Amino acid sequence: MDFSVPESLRSLRKSLRQLVETELKRHDSAIEESGQIPPQSLDAIRAFGLYGSNTPKRYGRLGLDMLGNCFAIEEMARAHIAYFYTYSMNVHIAAKGIELHGSEAQCQRGCRALRAGI
């Protein structure tokens, strides 16, 4: 069995790490002091497309598979666990059930906004 990481995911992980190092980690102290994630950090996560990390590419999102999403969670959690909570709750739990078992109208009303994080 081949356990090597595909080049596309290695490249993604490199980009994620850069996002974490340049945009997220520097707010660690602010999160600890205020108890809140600064809005500019969430903007950076949105701009990267992570709010739609497991949404198919045909909807204009990243369309990452399970391994790719694990990389996203792992890298963001290196900065601060609060990023994991906020991002993962939106993308992997709150939106997924609606996407898989909701009607088209329910997805239109809620799912797409959750995926976009706006």
Place this chain on the structure above:
Amino acid sequence: MTGCYALTEEGAGSDAAALQTTAIRSDDSYVLNGAKGYITNAPVADLFTIFAAHPDDGAKPKISAFVVHRGAPGLRIGKIIPMAGGRGAFHSELFFENLTIPVENRPRQGRGWLCYRHSMS
């Protein structure tokens, strides 16, 4: 938009088969009563996916998921629960006091188990 996933209860933990929150059909709506705890993002969420049991389904009531927007009458957000290692994220209680939800806000009735399992996996 920020979402949250309201499953965990004080007496059930995250055991979806032991939920005490009830959903009773009333004409074209469901009326929810109960409480949740440790719900991540609840204090800041715009949209809530809430799990509740249908007690009128017999000995093994099915569960359903319901989609509710912030500000719905009967949806009350309780105190924030500080959690070790959870600084920067919000976790709180949620209370449903005759929270009335239109039928169209419920993904397929009785399919809550699948919704739960697929969300978690």
